[in-house]
Amino acid sequence: MSNELYSDMIVEYYKNPVNFGRLEPFDLEASGGNPSCGDQVVWTVRVHDGKIAEILFTGRGCAISRASACVLSEMVAGKTLVEIQSLTKKELFDALGGVIETRIGCAILPLATLQAGLSEFEKKETGPVRVANVRV
């Protein structure tokens, strides 16, 4: 009985998530969810010089969405907002070791939420910016 989906990495991130928590104060708070399965993610971000200075996430969700948020938080550290907006699903899925079709929504949620939040952030002149209810 194989459990390729639940690799050691995914299970480890589930039990000991990295960058888990809330930043106060923050420049951007972006929250998104998937009501059909109950996955939720809330990013809090501090931006400096157009780059991610600090980033944390909280939320309740399945192991895939949590691992995805962990991996993503590591991928975006120090990156410019432009670079993050061009991050693709494929790059994220590859970093996760592949995601089966039925769980794509779970894996995309943290990425879609962060990108939607950053998109709003760039439009605003002053902060802090709050973006809620992002849906995949």
Add this chain to the structure above:
Amino acid sequence: MNVERIRADFPILTTRANQAPLAYLDNAATTHKPESVLRAMDEYYRTSNANPHRGVYKLSEQSTRQMDAARKKIAGFVGARAEHLVFTKNATEGFNLAANGLANGILQKGDTVLATQLEHHANFVPWQQLAKRHKLKFRVVKITPNGEIDEADLAQQLAQKPKVLAISMASNVLGALTPIERIAKMAHDVGTVVVADATQAVPHAPVRLSRAGVDFAAFSAHKMLGPQGIGALYMGGHWADELGPFLFGGDMIDSVNESDTVFATGVQKFEAGTGNPAGAVGFAAACEYLSRLGMDNVRAHEKKMRKEMLEALSNVPKTEIYGKADDALAIVPFNVSDIHPHDVAQILDSFNVAVRSGNHCAHPLFDALSIPGSVRASAYVYNTRADVEQFAKALAQVARTFG
């Protein structure tokens, strides 16, 4: 009931994945089809296939007879008469039919429509939205912490004399059976129309709709060994005459001229357009199959399955099971620790055990229980002890992976 023999009637149950047979425990979602149902539908298309009621040639006559016979068989299975049974696409369409029909003349602005926290969205959303469109009041009866209808709250709500009560006969999440006869009487005592969701009751327990005292009841073939794409709406008493049509077009008319239309009488008024005669034939074959098993036997088998599933779950640490009504159907919602239901279901899938995860088309119920979702295992006539053992084995792996 010889379950091994029954299992052999279902071709899909011979599929294997990861060297394991399919332990299908998602029957509350949809059920598999026995050979007799598949054959009946295939034969219809090979030898009958014609639009019923339309032609004078033999094929059409044959098709008409088969559809009438199917209607009679299905109605008989639920203790009703053929003239009280409307064919629909599924139960959801039935509820929409009832809601729209009642709104066209019987419900007035300011009237109250009552649903419950137990309802599947099919018998909740149509009423909620109807209330918005027609400026009615929409109220929701609460459940007890045990997941049963709070009859004190129900009595209080009924005292306001709502026009309609939308109520589940058996919960698709918790499996609990509603005391429908008693509740229908409470409702009728204050002049409330009862629209019952029979989708889980009819497949899993002996049901006599004419005796249940409900005005309307909807159920779907695919939840009871029949095909997807066909269901039935029971309309008791004179409702077929009193209610206006929902869908308009061919077949539901008596005559049409440029200025107006005279509708057909009886249940025909509610079956617009070409229906699903092959589906109806399959639906009837499913009722025949269940009749031969005997619904008392089906119920007894499921009681055993429920007991075994609960036992399997009791061996998994930190498991919470919701709704522990004693006499419930073999539908068991649960969570393992704080592991997301999707993750549990995924690991079970790797053992070829099929269960559902999420909120099972019952958001208000999960809000009332204050949980975001659950896993749900549900058994039917072809499930065996071996299925539950596979279920138990897979659950042990869940504990090992995330423990």
